[in-house]
Amino acid sequence: MIDATRPPITDPTPIFDFYRGSAGTELLTAAVSHFGVFERLARAPRRFEELRAELHLAERPAVVLVTALRAFGLLTPDAEGRLALTPQAREHLVPGAPFDISGYIGLSAKAPGVVELVERLKTNRPAGTEPSQDGAAFIYREGLESAMEKEQSARMLTLSLAGRAKNVAPVLxxxxxxxxxxxxxxxxGGTGLYAIAWLLRHPTLQAxxxxxxxxxxxxxxxxxAHGVAERLKCVPGDMFTDPVPQADVILLSNVLHDWDVPQNRTLIRRCAEALPPGGSLLVHDVFLNDAFDGPLPVALYSAVLFSLTEGRAYSTAEYRSWLREAGLEPGEVVPTLVHCGVLPARK
Ligand SMILES: C[S@@+](CC[C@H](N)C(=O)[O-])C[C@H]1O[C@@H](n2cnc3c(N)ncnc32)[C@H](O)[C@@H]1O
Structure with missing residues (x-):
């Protein structure tokens, strides 16, 4: 039984980190054995755009890969802002260097998870979208095969997120x-657990x-099951094309990280337009450092998001710029749980 009234006694965050840790192996092996990142940068530091062009990567996969390598402490900007190797990367990850371990890391070059990530990075397309598959997880838009349109996969994916939501929603x-x-x-809103946690706190609130x-x-x-059916309305729709239902507070929880930059700007603009003056938009999500150099658990989670959806983790500065562009005034992030936080913005 899911219970949105009380937070957990112990913090589940480390367990999420262990689970997402495999993204670290996959990103490092991809960089070493498939993209030759360290070999290239050993020859000369490169601007992000130069490295991206050389690796034939689109913007989104290049941000995911480079952010993780910076969070690992293997790449760092030089005095001119170009990406350069750290002393540790130069000593251990450049093929032929006396203490090089790239052959050891190459043991995983053909591991299924690594091969899959490399395919995602090269194609910039989410998993699940081959004709024989169920469709992409968690995202629906016109022109994309989506697992959220099929009863069994939609139920399974939605209930999987209840695992995080039941821990985080009472804290939020x-x-x-x-x-x-x-x-x-x-x-x-998926399971609706975030809305339900607020409904249980505020007896006159509608959601x-x-x-x-x-x-x-x-x-x-x-x-x-939570006894709030009378105050919670479930409205089916497409958030990109249907009129936004009227509300004075709008929550985007773990939604923007599923989408690329143009879709996020559209979603934030549509929500901002629908709010009354004084209304609030709440972005509940994970946040990368504005310098794109961590935090490491968020950089790893970003690779997971990247592989499954059309999104990645974004920085607070990216969110703030989209909120301002939509006419909202962003405030400060209030941390919740599992590396999430809420960034409120007022109209
Ligand atoms: C990653 S889940 C987040 C669920 C919930 N907010 C949470 O924090 O656990 C993304 C949700 O967005 C929904 N979604 C994706 N595309 C949509 C669209 N075009 N219109 C409406 N909902 C959409 C999905 O069905 C899914 O429930």
Missing amino acids: AARYPLPEARVLLDVG IVWDRPEVLKVATEIAA
Whole structure:
């Protein structure tokens, strides 16, 4: 039974980190054995754009790969802002160097996870979209095969996220209470657990979960189990094309990290336009450092997001610039759990 009223006693964050740790092996092996990153940079430091062009990578995969290598402490900007090897990378990851270990790392070059990540990086396409597969996880837009449109895969994926949401949602509701809010719109709300945690704190609050029809079957069941069905409306729709339901607080929880920059700017603009003056948009997500050099667990999670969806982790500065561009005034991030935090912005 999922219970959105109480936070966990112990912190599940390290367990999420162990689980996401395989992304570290995959990124490092891809950089060493498939893209020759260290060999190239040993010849001369390169600007990000030069390295990206040389590796034939699109912007999104290049950001994911380079951010992780910086978070590992293997690349660093030189005095001119070019990407350069750190002393450790120069000593241990340049083929032929006296203490080189790239052959050892090459033991994993053909491991399925590494081969899969390399394919994702090269194609810049999410997993699951081959004709024989269910479709991409967690994302729906016109022109993309989506697992969220099929009953079984939508239920499985939505319930998988309940694992994180049931831990994090009560913490978000406690650290960022909404005493003034009348209607909360949970965009791409999935299980609805974030909205439910606030409903349980604020007895007069109403909420709307806006998501795909198959996903909302799960949210409807979870709302009924929490006794909040009368205050939680499930509205099916496409957040990119349908009118945004009216609310004075809009939540985007773990949604923007599923999308590329143009879609995020569109989503934030659409939400901002729908808010009344004084209304708030809440971005609940993970945040990269503005320098794109960590934090390491977020850089690793970014690779997971990159492989499964059309997104990645973004920096606070990226979110702030999109919020300002949409006419909102962003505030400070309030940390929640599992490396997440809420960045509020007011209209
Ligand atoms: C990563 S999940 C986040 C779920 C929830 N907010 C959470 O934090 O656990 C992304 C959600 O966005 C929904 N979604 C994706 N594309 C959508 C679209 N075009 N319109 C509405 N919802 C969409 C998915 O069905 C999924 O429930």
